[in-house]
Amino acid sequence: MARTLKLRIWRGDDKTGGLQDVTVEANHGEVVLDIIHRVQATQMGDLAVRWNCKAGKCGSCSMEINGKPRLACMTQVASYPEDEVITITPLRAFPVIKDLVTDVSFNYKKAMEIPAVVMPEGMKPGEPRMQQVDVERSQEFRKCIECFLCQNTCHVIRDHEENKKSFSGPRFFIRIAELDMHPLDMLRNRKKTAQEEHGLGFCNITKCCTEVCPEHIKITDNAIIPMKERVADEKYDPVRWLGSKIRRREEVL
């Protein structure tokens, strides 16, 4: 069952650009990425779009569809009413390169600022043994496909370019939480750096990251808020701070 779709696609580069109207056929069961490919094949040969798996697993096709940050390959055309014009733009928190392709290198720089897991001294590859209950929380965060939709939606940087230098964003708060909850990680300054270097305090837990995550990771409830509580243990809770000085219990936690 074919239908005729009216689209507005943003075309341009980092200097100029605007929305262009296109009319295109859509078949039953198609997703927005299919439609973009049809437009590219039939009407706009030089339309730039980034994609890879068409299965919601590579995180490449992030864009904004009717103003909502989404994966184009996971957005059914049928979810929009027949007469609705569908507006497609690149991510609006990052610099645009061309058409629907943005420069997301901000995220790669932030990723490099987080030290990887530090295993106990003398432990050789193959030796670590961990129980399932101990790694479960961290595993939720490993589902991340690095689509950066959460980063793009977070108002801290989307609405305030100047905050980019001091804020790493939700994708990296789940990374830090993953490591801080890791039973064998030996690096013990993750709470401090989360707050002081990665800008955890900028987050006002308005939950837009959780709302847009295609992997349904509970970013705010399971990573950001627990990290804020862990930071509070160290920085904002005099009773616990004193307790930790006296007893040095961190090892057995």
Add this chain to the structure above:
Amino acid sequence: MATGVFSEGRAKIAQRTLRTDKWWIQPLITVGVLFSFIVYATWRALENAHYYAEPLISPFYSPCLSTTCVSGSSLLGTPFGHILIFGMVLSPAFIILIFPLGFRMTCYYYRKAYFRSFWMSPPACAVAEPHAKYTGETKAPLIVNNGHRYFFYIGLVFNTLLTIDAFLAFKNPEGQWGHMSLGTVVLLLNATFLWGYSASCHSCRHAIGGRLRHFSKHPFRYKAWTIVSKLNTKHQNFAWVSLIWVAFSDFFVRMVSLHPTWNKYFF
């Protein structure tokens, strides 16, 4: 200089948002409900009357700590005298309401609610906020939100007191035990919702087990953590239900104080 979605280098799009759905409904409802609650609670606190109808006491006035409290309503005595502010007697409600207020203001769920709907930061996802600068919870006064756990602990004291109030409601107006009325049900539900709200709190989840690294070494805390985690996913619901029910409980007690027949006794 243009910032946010209008920053140099980002796609040139004139609109603050291209969302086509009714994204403003949610914040509007939140403002409506929270604002109504604030107006009602302020009026009731200022009214300084009709908060006790033996054996029922309004949760806005419990524990009643001032010598101005009506007789019988002060479970914990009256350490506060007549406090005058601009020549007016300070309502005993204000002495205690600051604690539940602080608890809710620093609550992780209400933070989302008011940052979105009152402060519009952001009003909805992918809708540009109107502020030129933003520092979140890194500076005073919002940095206080990091102390939520202290309000949580104080909240437990209040829950206990309001639970005692609900049990005292098993008396009749003459003070004899073994009776039950509509008021008993109202106050019992009030206590239940408040316990639900506290038990599902994120600070509670953290204290119960969230701060651990090795669940396997603490099987009981792990079990407790899984239960609190389940409740925690419903924290938003508890937040609203308990808020509305506190106001309703107060309203009910006020009505009973004016029309004692409202409090139908079952036995």
